[in-house]
Amino acid sequence: MRNLLTVLFIAFYLPLSAQTPAANQGLALIGAKIYLGPSAPPLATGAVLIEHGEITAVGDVKAIKVPRGMKVIDCKGMVIMAGFWNCHVHFIEPKWEHADSLPASQLSNQLKDMVNSRGFTHVFDLAAFDLANLLALRARIESGEVEGPAILTAGVPFAPPDGSPFYIKPLKLHEIGTAAEASAYVSKQIQSGADAIKLWSASPNGERVVPMPLEVIKAAVNTAHKLGKLVFAHPTSDTGVNIAIESGVDILAHVAPDDRKLWNTATINNLLQHKVALIPTLKLFKWELERNGFPTANSSLINTGLQQVGAYAKAGGEILFGTDVGYVADYTTTDEFEFMSKAGMSFEQILTSLTTAPAKRFGMADKTGRILAGMDADIVVLTADPKENSKFFSNVAYTISKGKIIFSSKNAAGN
Structure with missing residues (x-):
């Protein structure tokens, strides 16, 4: 009986316990140039923290502490904007x-x-x-x-x-x-x-x-x-x-x-x-x-x-x-x-x-359109700065919708 319980524990409980932190661990985008909005001065080297589909912190990379266990994406040399x-x-x-x-x-x-x-x-x-x-x-x-x-x-x-x-x-x-x-x-x-x-x-x-x-x-x-x-x-x-x-x-x-x-x-x-x-x-x-x-x-x-x-x-x-x-x-x-x-x-x-x-x-300005704490984590990460050339708006490395990565390019970090 004890052996059966052990098998059941391994088969069912451990996969669930392993999945739960991964699903809720959050996401940290580190080292990118960040455009908070169209007219706001960009952060030269910033960080964005995401939990439960929302942006929880934005700031200079040196001022942001990444919580333990949070998934980190190195965005050095990249550009972050609102989705x-x-x-x-x-x-x-x-x-x-x-x-x-x-x-x-x-x-x-x-x-x-x-x-x-x-x-x-x-x-x-x-x-x-x-x-x-x-x-x-x-x-x-x-x-x-x-x-x-x-x-x-x-x-x-x-x-x-x-x-x-x-x-x-x-x-x-x-x-x-x-x-x-x-x-x-x-x-x-x-x-x-x-x-x-x-x-x-x-x-x-x-x-x-x-x-x-x-x-x-x-x-x-x-x-x-x-x-x-x-x-x-x-x-x-x-x-x-x-x-x-x-x-x-x-x-x-x-x-x-x-x-x-x-x-x-x-x-x-x-x-x-x-x-x-x-x-x-x-x-x-x-x-x-x-x-x-x-x-x-x-x-x-x-x-x-x-x-x-x-x-x-x-x-x-x-x-x-x-x-x-x-x-x-x-x-x-x-x-x-x-x-x-x-x-x-x-x-x-x-x-x-x-x-x-x-x-x-479309009545959503309080939840999306800017990179600010409290907003939905609708984010695009680009490989080059479109302020230098408008065609770079199409150089997408990651697309994140409400905290979920719905696209990552083959050349993006970690791929």
């Missing part, structure tokens, strides 16, 4: 289907490839064709079964009558032509779990750009706002921008270069007055041109987008980082950072678009 947001992603590729039953390892690897390895600890999905499937993916991440970022979603979007965009064929969006239908549709989306609403304020159907009727988009925006949700609009053109502004849309999901109209002072001031945020997605236009066999050098489409972003950023407009990844099949982020820099955005402005601006816009 990044990608405010325009999609989970519409076939590989995301059946998210409720796909192996957790498969989903984790897919997320690592698309978002985790890019430093994203939060993403905003801006078009789900199967909202229940996306919510199943989110639930598996939140449970800890799948490794991935926090996901917000704008649910299933809609377009004006005869306005399904040509580039999603053979798929077709829900098309809405009355205020009553718009209000009912928005309410149903939010009741189904959407965190925001996405619509096309003007949409290219392949023959023309179809504007959303003003009374329809106003009804959608008013209903969403009454329910405490934001509205994203795909503007396409100057007309779509003006409709979005007049209707009270909160965020433009793209710049609007299709009609090659530069944004003048009146447009910029109108956007500023209505506090509209802008997601550039500049890489999208290069990708579309390349895959359709058009030259990108000195492209009027790209140059118009650069002017619009640059003018709005220079005027103090709110910029939110986003790449349209998931629709754009190239997951890399370097092009987007280089385009933002080319548009005239500074290091501080780009970092703001990745961290504090989305955290504030």
